[in-house]
Amino acid sequence: MDGIAIEVQNLKKSYGDLEAVAGIDVQVRQGEVYSLLGPNGAGKTTTVEILEGYRERTSGEVNVLGYDPARGERSFKQRIGIVLQSTGVEPYLTVEEVVELHRGYYPSPRPLDEVIEVVELTAKRKSRVGKLSGGQQRRLDVAVGLAGDPELLFLDEPTTGFDPSARRHAWAMVKNLQALGKTVFLTTHYMDEAQNLADRAAIIVGGRIVAEGPPGTLGGRAEAPTSVTFQLPPHAPPLPEHLHPHVSSSRGVHLEATEPMKTLHDLTGWALEHDVELESLSVARPSLEDVYLSLTGEPSDAAASSPAVPAGERPT
Amino acid sequence: MSSAALALREVRYQNKAFWRNPASAFFTFAFPLMFLVIFNLLFGNAKRVIEGQTTTTATFYVPAIAAFSVITACYTNIAISLSFTRDGGILKRVRGTPLPAWAFMAGRIVHATLMAVLLVVIVCLFGVLFYDVSIPTNTMPAFLVTLIVGAASFCALGLAITCIIPNGDASPAIVNASILPLLFISDIFIPLQGAPAWLTTFAKVFPVWHFSKAMQAAFNPFETGSGFHLTDLAVVAAWGLAGMFIAARFFSWEPRR
Numbered sequence: 001m002d003g004i005a006i007e008v009q010n011l012k013k014s015y016g017d018l019e020a021v022a023g024i025d026v027q028v029r030q031g032e033v034y035s036l037l038g039p040n041g042a043g044k045t046t047t048v049e050i051l052e053g054y055r056e057r058t059s060g061e062v063n064v065l066g067y068d069p070a071r072g073e074r075s076f077k078q079r080i081g082i083v084l085q086s087t088g089v090e091p092y093l094t095v096e097e098v099v100e101l102h103r104g105y106y107p108s109p110r111p112l113d114e115v116i117e118v119v120e121l122t123a124k125r126k127s128r129v130g131k132l133s134g135g136q137q138r139r140l141d142v143a144v145g146l147a148g149d150p151e152l153l154f155l156d157e158p159t160t161g162f163d164p165s166a167r168r169h170a171w172a173m174v175k176n177l178q179a180l181g182k183t184v185f186l187t188t189h190y191m192d193e194a195q196n197l198a199d200r201a202a203i204i205v206g207g208r209i210v211a212e213g214p215p216g217t218l219g220g221r222a223e224a225p226t227s228v229t230f231q232l233p234p235h236a237p238p239l240p241e242h243l244h245p246h247v248s249s250s251r252g253v254h255l256e257a258t259e260p261m262k263t264l265h266d267l268t269g270w271a272l273e274h275d276v277e278l279e280s281l282s283v284a285r286p287s288l289e290d291v292y293l294s295l296t297g298e299p300s301d302a303a304a305s306s307p308a309v310p311a312g313e314r315p316t
Numbered sequence: 317m318s319s320a321a322l323a324l325r326e327v328r329y330q331n332k333a334f335w336r337n338p339a340s341a342f343f344t345f346a347f348p349l350m351f352l353v354i355f356n357l358l359f360g361n362a363k364r365v366i367e368g369q370t371t372t373t374a375t376f377y378v379p380a381i382a383a384f385s386v387i388t389a390c391y392t393n394i395a396i397s398l399s400f401t402r403d404g405g406i407l408k409r410v411r412g413t414p415l416p417a418w419a420f421m422a423g424r425i426v427h428a429t430l431m432a433v434l435l436v437v438i439v440c441l442f443g444v445l446f447y448d449v450s451i452p453t454n455t456m457p458a459f460l461v462t463l464i465v466g467a468a469s470f471c472a473l474g475l476a477i478t479c480i481i482p483n484g485d486a487s488p489a490i491v492n493a494s495i496l497p498l499l500f501i502s503d504i505f506i507p508l509q510g511a512p513a514w515l516t517t518f519a520k521v522f523p524v525w526h527f528s529k530a531m532q533a534a535f536n537p538f539e540t541g542s543g544f545h546l547t548d549l550a551v552v553a554a555w556g557l558a559g560m561f562i563a564a565r566f567f568s569w570e571p572r573r
Contacts, residue, residue, distance in 0.1 A: 088407075091404075097332065144409070
């Protein structure tokens with residue numbers, strides 16, 4: 001287990017006929033933020049709950065910090081922190097009391113003030129849990145997960161339902177944990193979350209991992225063509241043929257560039273030569289979202305705006 | 317921290333949370349007293365005969381309502397509150413911490429038992445102050461032992477019944493359906509005089525009847541012995557053990573919807 005926090009081999013989990021997890025391999029290094037990204041029902045929660053020790057696996061090898069989580073050993077639970085998908089805290093206790101109660105469960109907990117500070121609930125420490133907002137309760141969930149100063153923290157969709165600023169705060173918190181050398185296993189269905197936080201991410205669809213790697217190269221993003229778009233003014237001369245432009249009816253142009261520097265050079269050179277203004281010029285590498293949508297088989301925005309079903313096959 | 321210390325800590329936090337829901341706390345305590353007052357109003361003029369001696373209705377009802385208090389504080393409260401706690405995901409969360417399961421359960425049981433004892437004290441005081449009931453002295457050990465055995469057993473049964481309660485919303489219905497009929501046929505709410513023999517035989521299968529008998533005996537002012545009804549206590553304890561076994565085997569930390 002040198003430097004490896006989580007090692008999973010050919011993990012399978014079936015509920016009756018339904019195969020929720022269909023044989024996945026995962027390896028998470030110590031100190032790494034690893035994200036399991038996928039749509040609802042892809043098997044994320046089943047996987048993370050097997051790693052946490054809540055579910056028994058149907059088959060496969062699972063090793064978390066040198067333990068088999070299914071055995072539910074106390075010494076294992078002392079070293080991990082769990083933030084479940086849904087909130088569950090005694091509503092009549094105060095923030096401070098809940099954190100203190102949980103600190104008592106662990107052999108070397110994090111200082112009380114520090115835990116409350118990290119989740120930015122210092123101003124609410126004397127408030128009853130039942131009186132907190134949804135976002136504040138979620139932060140308290142995270143505080144409870146951190147109370148024991150775990151070396152490995154599981155976060156199951158930690159920012160679902162957060163407003164944008166709360167999400168930024170949550171992300172800053174995860175980055176703090178990473179700076180402290182903690183390992184974080186995160187599930188999310190937000191691509192920007194994986195993009196911002198994860199050292200490595202895996203995309204899971206239908207219980208299978210379809211892509212894995214650093215978010216920047218995930219699913220062949222590094223090799224995929226760059227897309228160049230702009231608006232062509234009326235009466236402009238035709239674009240050079242070798243750029244293979246796609247021109248829409250509203251004169252929007254889309255180019256796929258495998259050598260973006262050369263393409264841009266040719267394009268801007270052509271525009272200067274013909275005195276053509278390239279309005280709204282943008283150059284974009286495929287986003288994680290594009291990769292994700294193509295891998296999960298969900299229609300992307302571009303596909304959604306055109307008829308999804310050929311005219312002849314539409315139901316009548 | 318040792319496991320026993322962890323369990324005591326659970327009791328402390330459980331107690332804090334309990335008193336911070338004043339409406340719930342108030343009715344937990346007011347409910348048995350309401351029954352005591354109502355039954356005394358309804359049947360107050362009648363004289364009761366206990367083991368050949370005539371006594372007042374209140375002398376019958378104080379131990380009966382004390383038994384009812386124990387059942388409410390232990391069986392009913394544990395079953396309903398655990399079902400809602402389970403729905404809220406709190407049990408699942410506890411399961412993921414290093415807190416041993418038994419320490420969590422012990423915390424709940426000890427707290428419920430303390431509440432039951434407090435309730436019984438209040439019911440007895442109420443009886444002394446308003447109904448001129450005398451507290452027995454020679455049977456006091458029997459009364460205390462019966463109280464503790466009953467409280468522990470009904471706590472265990474409260475844990476056991478959660479195994480068939482699918483969610484919090486269903487819990488009051490299931491808990492009441494399982495306990496109210498027994499309260500009526502076990503000499504607690506109304507004296508069983510002239511009930512058909514088969515009904516009494518049926519009631520004797522369950523722990524409520526035996527608990528009420530043991531409490532009555534330990535509160536009987538005419539009792540000259542120790543007041544221990546060991547057979548009844550044994551039946552109550554056996555049910556408690558069965559409950560513990562079922563809970564240990566089938567208890568669920570997550571809701572089934």
